[in-house]
Amino acid sequence: MLTIRNLHARVADKDILRGVNLDVKAGEVHAIMGPNGSGKSTLAGVLTGKDAFEVTQGEVLFEGKNLLDMAAEERAGEGIFLAFQYPVEIPGVTNNYFLRASVNAVRKYRGQPELDAAAFLKIVKEKIKVLHMPEDLLKRSVNEGFSGGEKKRNEIFQMAVLEPKLCILDETDSGLDIDAMKAVADGVNALRSKDRAMIVITHYQRLLNHIVPDFVHVLSEGRIVKTGGKELALELEAHGYDPMKAGLVGAAN
């Protein structure tokens, strides 16, 4: 589904990604772990088209199409979804209005007819039930005055409504207490399917107790330095990132 080859990217003249390679197939869940500053959020930004990042080398293919040529909204239309580390507040726009605009923009991109208010509301109410979210959420402005946990759950709710092919979760666990994290993880797990892939970016192993990955990659200094199964996350939790970095230095020499 997603192929990243030798991806280099910089922000404000600083090289952040220095040759990332990654293959993600439908149905797989990949965890990307790494210390602060290793390039995790840059990778998420590059994949979703944030224009602060400049790609200097490499390519990214999504279902065979060159992703890097597409505007952010086209990537969403193709089926890529980013759950933001810091979801943005938009006062004055209700969740309901925003989500309907979003769903219909994506449907339009895919050549599907737009949903009228009634059809849309039916779908949204189902998803709200599945995710155990309050119905008054729809009437509230997007993320305005939400707690950290509510914001992250709202991201997962949007993901559920948009039904993307590839979900990228950028530090979705950051700033959440254990109950909020469990609620978010349950929402994510409910969306796992054989047709959908996920990239879970996280600093800590704890989220991966709840969203169990098929693969774990360690990102360090802009490169994936180690890949393994879910047990790799436990190893990192026990020993930290330093031995991994040391291994990289040793190998390079």
Add this chain to the structure above:
Amino acid sequence: METKAFTNLFAPFDRAGATPRFQALRQAARTRFTSAQLPTTRTEDWRFTNIAPLLETPFALPELGPTLDAKLPPPIGALRLVFVNGRFAQSLSALASDGLHVGSLVDAKADIAPLAQIAGEKDSPFTALNTSFLSDGAHVVIPDGKVVEQPIEIVYLTQPGGQEIMSHPRTLLVVGKNAQAMLVERFVGDGVYFTNAVTEIAVGEHAVVEHVKLLEESAAAHHIANTQIMMAGRSNFTTHYLALGGSLVRNEVRVRFDGEHAEATVNGLYMGSGKQHLDNFTVIDHAKPNCASHELYKGILNDRAHGVFNGKIFVRKDAQKTDAKQTNKVLLLSDDATINTKPQLEIFADDVKCTHGATIGQLDATQLFYLQSRGIPLDQARRLLTFAFANDIVGRLKIETLRDELESRIVR
């Protein structure tokens, strides 16, 4: 600047059969206007607004004639007064009989004592000019204790029909003690003309009044207006000014607290594009203690539009425990749009809470990216965020039909 272009019209106006009832008021105002100077950009309160375009065109007084094919917006409720080219159009209006007076100033049986008493003519020569041509106007009187549930709409329509005309609309709203009412003033028109409007509102003790002014003048029209409000003790007044049209526009709102424990909310939204000039001038006079005022003006300026916000707050010596808050937020959508914003607080009491703030900015890049990442194309995302900015004001309108109409117009 020359006042002759206007004073020359006094005699023809009287010959055309102006209502004798207002002769004394007209004379007094003419004396004031004739001795006054028209403002220039050297006049402090007019620094950013040049009225030269007004004087370039010799605006004539409208000729009296039938008003058959008036292009009116759909009514927002059952009570409506329509004025065409400054003249009351009874056949287009729907007047109330149910214990309140909604009609023309000319046949007013009800009290017109506050007329020309609330609007201060020394403050603005244009107010004196309006009174100089006073012959007709809208008159709404809500008796003590009366709660009017439905909005009262006044439409001032200008259809010059080939001639460049000026009109001087006049509104008097008197709301009695413990009464409640909603008034919507709507200014619409086609072609080149000049509207010089004055609105006077007296809010009685414990009364609750919601006022909306919707400015939808033609793109070539000039509009100067003074809306002046006198508030009795424990009254509550809210006004929303929404500027969606006009070429050269100057809108003044003056609120004066004449009793204690009253509360005023003064909101405005000005949306300019092309070469529109939108000047907002507000004065909130805390003449009495224990009153609160909340003022929020928002501007959205595109192309080469020029916005002005001048917000004065006076807190008089005895006005202790005043709580005044003023905010002006401006969204500049193009490199050539400009805003001059000037808060002006004059505080003579020592136990008060007064805040003011102004922000000027562009659309937020992180919000735009968030919307795009959800599939919404950039131009639609921009419209959506602009709408959200405007909706902060529009969403506060209590009259649902009006709110829905404006929301759909702004989002388009």
